[in-house]
Amino acid sequence: MSIPDEVTIPEHYKFFMKEIEPYIEQIRAALKYKLPMGTPFEEVSQTKGFIDSQAFKNISDSILSFGLRIFATESVSDETIALEADRFGSAVKNYLALFETLRSKPFPPGHETGQPLLVAFMRKPLQDLLDAMDQLLEVMAHPNEFVARHGSLEINLVVRFDAESEQSRFQKWIDSVEAENHEANVSYSPCSQPKKSISWFWGILGGIALHNIFFDKD
16 A cells, blocks of 8 residues: 555544543653642552442443444544543543552551552553653644555554553562461452462553554645
8 A cells, every 4th residue: 555645633532632642641641749648548449449340341342432433433532532531531530530549648657568569569550651642642743644654645643551560560469468368368359269360461451552542644
């Protein structure tokens, strides 16, 4: 396929990205700025309610939805764009609320080392999401360069979440806490079943396709 000298971005792509850009900037700000430390959790077990698999799943579901309904569609109504942008924004704000609470509340005395591990675990998907959204913004700003680099007018974008190393470090810390408190019959598990690893992420972490984005020819 020959690549034209000039390519244009479909208007509904630009409209959608403009609608979600404030949420992208909220992610950027959350990753950039540190919050002052607040009141510590009284018990380590209180933190498990903040490890919410549904909060992350809402983000992944939103990405899959706007991938199909915005980027894999040649004509999109303003109403659909608004609905998809709102869905993405709501999912982002919900996850950020959990993230910002966790990183602003130290763990109880004696368990302080767990807090930065959990924060890193929850932070990594946000960084991966921001990187993917920045790539989309690059496409919007420099379509000619992006298309020339890929050699096609149809580009498959993928959001790839990878928090395996962060998950492993936090899981090892959890296991150590459970071992220390075994005699007191105190169990800390982010899942409902004792001794279960943080497996909920692995059904949704990985490659999430945004489907093909189509460029118009001038």
